Amino acid sequence: MIDITLPDGTVNQYSEEITAGEIVDDIYGRKHGCIAASVNGEERDFSFVIADLENIGGTCSASVDGIKTDSDAGMHILRHSAAHLLAQAVMEIYPDAKPTIGPAIERGFYYDFDMEPIGESDLRTIQKKMSQLARQNLSVERVECSDEELENLFASNPYKMEIISDKVEDGSGSTIYKQGEWYDLCLGPHVASTAKLMNVKLTSISTAYWRGDQSRQQLMRIYGIVEPSKDALKETLQRIEEAKKRDHRKLGKDLQLFHIDEEVGQGLILWTPRGAAVRQELQDFILVELRRQGYYQVFTPHIGKLDLYRKSGHFPYYQDSQYPALVERDLMKKLADEDCSCGELSNLMSAGDIEGYLLKPMNCPHHIKIYDSQPRSYRNLPLRLAEFGTVYRWEQSGEISGMTRVRGFTQDDAHLFVTEEQIAKEVLGCIEIVQIIFKTLGMDDYRVRVGLRDPDSDKYVGEGEKWDKAEAACRTAALSLGVPFTEEEGEAAFYGPKIDFVVKDVIGREWQLGTVQVDYNLPERFDLTYTGPDGQPHRPVMIHRAPFGSMERFCGVLIEHFAGKFPTWLSPTQVHVITISEKHNLWAQEVISALVEAGVRVEADMSDATVGKKIRTHRKMQPNYMVILGDEEVEKKTVSLRGRNNEQVNGMPIGEFIEKLTAEIQSKDLQLTLTPKTEKQD
RNA sequence: GCCACUGUGGCAUAGCGGUAUUGCACCUCAUUGGUAAUGAGGAGGUCGUGAGUUCAAUUCUCACCAGUGGCUCCA
Known part of the structure; x- marks a missing residue:
């Protein structure tokens, strides 16, 4: 006989021929709905004979339970x-x-x-x-x-x-x-x-x-x-x-948020006014946070010399996924006269024999040059340089998709030049911004990934010792986050490990959004220094970070997150003004002017269609509020509101409306506050 | 980049070896209408691009471009 511990803790005796399935039948009855069994915590077939467990003798025991389809x-x-x-x-x-x-x-x-x-x-x-x-x-x-x-x-x-x-x-x-x-x-x-x-x-x-x-x-x-x-x-x-209805590619079209044009090029986003409004709000939002944390904003050009990226490592490491370099006209002509083929040209570039300009694939080299433009002292560190920097990468054609995988995108990038002692605190500051963003937008379905180097790969720059330190810094920061995270080998950047915030799109694909990377290597490559309290030169450490990641990708994911129904502060158009008849257009003009004056994004429909028709049409663009204006409103100088949630509030004085609306916008509330959902009686 | 599939006016669609259907949006006229489609009329497309087969191609073939789903890749 064998002793079997049942899920409720009781121990039953069974014959040695007993199968896992028979025990599950015994526990739950015939209609148990289990599809397999768990024996000592291991998944087994129903046909599994318990006595076949290794090291089990007549006196041994096992615990058995059923596995249902309600579990992973x-x-x-x-x-x-x-x-x-x-x-x-x-x-x-x-x-x-x-x-x-x-x-x-x-x-x-x-x-x-x-x-x-x-x-x-x-x-x-x-x-x-x-x-x-x-x-x-x-x-x-x-x-x-x-x-x-x-x-x-x-x-x-x-x-x-x-x-x-x-x-x-x-x-x-x-x-x-x-x-x-x-x-x-x-x-x-x-x-x-x-x-x-x-x-x-x-x-x-x-x-x-x-x-x-x-x-x-x-x-x-x-x-x-x-x-x-x-x-x-x-x-x-x-x-x-x-x-599928939330797919940002579909919503982007329906809501006129962005456009991708064959003639402009694959993977190149054209931000239309409505989409640009969303992006601008996000950028303004984060800029406030950056100022609070002591960042300086910088601007750098879209191209840089090939040599710069040779030095940083970007050119050699990612040559195949960059736009081909730009070569000066005279040099090009000279090479053409010499019958230089494209292949040869490419080889000459790789070898460093000719110079050209590269569309920047990363902002860090430019920011490094700003750091290096004057002597730095430990008293000035950390130095935090931020830029909405647009970068270009030649992604494989089959990979390009909507706004989430593109060939030109803008990173909300920044590089922090810090002393080693400052790493922990600064990394935390970076993570804090990411968390503020996610919290403000109600995005709580994300995972955190600590990307470490793959010990079997040689694609990384720098010595192991520096990597160890950087990885330890990332791990410590992730631990202090207080949320679960995974450590994944091979997910590091070529110059350093990173902490990524990963979210899923509607079809289950994962996208890296926010990222924080600790880098001991680029400062070394560019021989960056600062003067320490001892008067001696020291090497700073760089932290690369982009809380949104790429504005394109983030907005794509955000469209899906909100299913196109943006909270008021982010909304492409916050208010649509609808008149009941032409008699009311004058008051509508006044209302619109007042709203515009208050910085509200507003659109109007003063056509002679019926009210029902106008509402139906305008609903498709998902304004947060529609303002309906008729005789009553004209007479009393009020507005009647219809929220996106289909709730109504009539006869609100214009002053009160603007006051409440701007308050909602400023608070970045995720809900509509002017037409709150009424408790419906069942 | 690789494989499969797809590509018709702003959007969504029908269709087929003889230059194209319908709806929404748009414009005009009538209507002045209170919270999810007022009525009538009109304009807009050479059917992704190029080449080939054919008397004739949007419809067949090929190439290219773009999109979709994957694979591979992602600083």
């Missing part, structure tokens, strides 16, 4: 099993396809196949087959296999063979999971039957490289989602639809 672990198993079902369906339809890997991912699952290209329309066929297989209620069986057996089973699939030779230790064998005729190399666990996988939707089709390596075989990747019930699936699909 449960959904992970469900998704992973759905990936298997997908592979089974694909193999039945395309017997020549070679399955490779098929993991669960955050919102669903995928499976990669080496196969002839298929299209979106084929997804329906595959999904149909999956439903068929699910309905057949095939039991999913775990089978232990020796090395030899594995090699026989997967001999015709080089991908599986590669996994076996890489991941399976010689002589240890591994397991396969079998459902019907189909089987796959897998450690599990899985659901006990395909019947659990009825509610699947294949969402998209794409390609990926085998093992993410561009030089290797290209595979067809099929994505899908799975839910435990029909309703849950419906809900998830609805949520995805809702999220």
Whole structure:
């Protein structure tokens, strides 16, 4: 007999043949809704025989519980099993396809196949087959296999063979999971039957490289989602639809916030007046904070000499993702006369044999030069130089997307030149600004990432000792933040580690927004010094920081965060004035003038359409308030308000309106305060 | 950069080997109307760009450009 500890702490005795599934049945009854079991905290199949636990004897015990789909672990198993079902369906339809890997991912699952290209329309066929297989209620069986057996089973699939030779230790064998005729190399666990996988939707089709390596075989990747019930699936699909409506690329167009024009160029944002208003508010907002923290504002040009970026390392490190350098006309002509090819030109530049100008990919070298323009003393440190600096990077064409990944963008950049003792305090100050921004905007769904160097890579500049110090500084700062963070190797900049604030867009892609980076290396490269209290030269440390990150990316994410419904202080147009008939236009003009005078962004509709029509039309632009003006308002010199929340307040004196509105704007309130939501009785 | 798909007036769409449909927005006229579409009329597109096939191409083929979803990359 074996002692089994149940979730409520009681201990039951079972026979040695007992499986995890039988115990879960015992605990929760037949209709338990669990899809797998947890044995001593480890995920196991229902078919797992407890006595098979290593080191368990007749007297030993284990704790067992069920795993439901209301947990991440449960959904992970469900998704992973759905990936298997997908592979089974694909193999039945395309017997020549070679399955490779098929993991669960955050919102669903995928499976990669080496196969002839298929299209979106084929997804329906595959999904149909999956439903068929699910309905057949095939039991999913775990089978232990020796090395030899594995090699026989997967001999015709080089991908599986590669996994076996890489991941399976010689002589240890591994397991396969079998459902019907189909089987796959897998450690599990899985659901006990395909019947659990009825509610699947294949969402998209794409390609990926085998093992993410561009030089290797290209595979067809099929994505899908799975839910435990029909309703849950419906809900998830609805949520995805809702999220798509917030897409900043769509809202940016509808709300006329920005424009991207083919003729201007890929990934180059044109800020239209409405979008520019949002950006300007954000910039003004942060400038106040910067002054408070003792920053100085600077301005620097959009280009700089190639040599500058050779020295900083940007040119050699990121040559492929920069716009080609600009070369002086005479030199260009001379080289052309010498039949110099583009390739040769590029080589000459790399070698440093010709000089040219680069569109700046980073602001730091320019700011470094400002630091270095005069002798610095420890008494002047920290020196904090800030600039909304526009930089240009030649991002891969396939990567460019809306405002979040572009080729020209403006960083709310600053560089702090500090002594080593000042690092901790200054980093905290930087983080504080990021937090003020997030808090003011109600963005609480972000994660913090400490990016460290990848010990196996040689892409970094500087000595290990300096890196150790810088990484320690970042870690300490992150710890003092008091929020959870992850440390990720390989996420550092080439010159130093960083603390990133990462948020997700509507389709689940993660974007780095705010960033703080500690850099011992560029000061070294540029031989920066300050005079210490001892009268000797010392090396400053640089902190690079950009709380918004890029104005483009931040605004893109912000559009999605607010679903286009900006709080009043940020709103492209705060008030739309609507007249009931032409008789009221005169008063409307007065109201508009008063609002403009008060610095309010206002638009008017004095056309002869009906009120209902005007409201309907103007709602689409999401003004915070509409002011409706008719006989009554004209007579009493008042305004009637209709908030974006569809609440109404009538007959407010114009003075009171402007006073309350400007107060709302100044407070940066996230809610409408003039037409608060009334408590509705049910 | 790689793969797949897509590209019709400002936006959203129909369509097809014989120069294009509908709605919203826009303009005009009538209407002077109180909180999610008043009525009538009108203008606007050579169907992403270029080349090819064809008597004829928006519709077929190719190249390029751009977008979308992924992969890879992201100072």
